[in-house]
Amino acid sequence: MLFTLGRMLTELQSVPPDFLPAHDGTGVLVHHDFGPNNAVLDQGGTTVLLLADWEWCTLGDRLTDLSWCEFIVRMHHTDQVGALPALWDGTPPGRPGSFVSRRSSRGCSGTA
Numbered sequence: 001m002l003f004t005l006g007r008m009l010t011e012l013q014s015v016p017p018d019f020l021p022a023h024d025g026t027g028v029l030v031h032h033d034f035g036p037n038n039a040v041l042d043q044g045g046t047t048v049l050l051l052a053d054w055e056w057c058t059l060g061d062r063l064t065d066l067s068w069c070e071f072i073v074r075m076h077h078t079d080q081v082g083a084l085p086a087l088w089d090g091t092p093p094g095r096p097g098s099f100v101s102r103r104s105s106r107g108c109s110g111t112a
Contacts, residue, residue, distance in 0.1 A: 001036060001045045002083050005069060006090020008048040009034060013062050022059055032056035034065035035072035036080075066091070 013028040020029075031038075033053050040050040069087060073080050 001041060002073070002080070002087040003090040004041060004046055004048060005034075005036065005039060006066075006087045008039070008051065008090075009065055009069070010091050012051070012065070017059055020057075020059060024059075027059035028062045030058055030060035030062075030064045031068075032058060032060075032064065033068065035069040036077060037072055 012031065012034075015029050017023050017027065017029045031051065031054065033056055034051075038051060038053040039048050040052070041048055066087070070084060073084060073087070
């Protein structure tokens, strides 16, 4: 499931945000409550069928939704913390998953 959410996040951030009135050519589309709590997946967990709860949608930094999703998992799905690398693996190199390398280079253990 987390790998699928990582892929969905990459797709979400590739949507040109020029339909938003505040778009000034910078930032990406940010859901602001991205995580398993707002996603409906198919039975196999390989496709996001619905991403709900868009009232906080705005433009922002691509790490916002990745960080928020990790927070949701760590706080509300503690049994899934060990699966968090799958979320980062779902994002291509040079995209939000690069957050992982920054965490590692700072000596972060990946535990809460």
